[in-house]
Amino acid sequence: MTSKPLPHLTPTGTCWCGCATKVGTGSFFAPGHDKVAEAALLAAEYGSSVAQLLHGHGYGPGHSVSARAVSEGVWQKCPSCAYVGAPASIANHNKKAHAAAGRSGEQPR
Ligand SMILES: [Zn+2]
Numbered sequence: 690m691t692s693k694p695l696p697h698l699t700p701t702g703t704c705w706c707g708c709a710t711k712v713g714t715g716s717f718f719a720p721g722h723d724k725v726a727e728a729a730l731l732a733a734e735y736g737s738s739v740a741q742l743l744h745g746h747g748y749g750p751g752h753s754v755s756a757r758a759v760s761e762g763v764w765q766k767c768p769s770c771a772y773v774g775a776p777a778s779i780a781n782h783n784k785k786a787h788a789a790a791g792r793s794g795e796q797p798r
């Protein structure tokens with residue numbers, strides 16, 4: 690499985706949602722504007738439908754996008770169940786869903 694390399698992007702000092710707000714160096718967005726831009730893209734390109742978004746990228750019920758995220762190594766699968774998510778989400782899920790079964794005393798913080 691080969692992942693297509695993403696281009697390297699550099700923050701420009703102006704919010705990438707297009708609102709023209711000046712942002713600090715190192716940031717692409719004014720606070721919260723990444724979510725605005727994400728929603729706007731979904732609305733403009735996919736009729737605000739995540740199903741359309743998935744279909745547009747070749748995913749759907751027969752081609753799992755979450756399985757792809759796991760195979761790309763950016764997401765992980767819970768060792769105890771079918772839950773998948775980002776490593777931080779897995780840690781969180783493990784604490785909540787499997788706390789009773791395996792309380793491992795390990796605290797990352
Ligand atoms: Zn903005």
Ligand SMILES: [Zn+2]
Nearest residue numbers: 767769770772
């Ligand atoms: Zn689990």
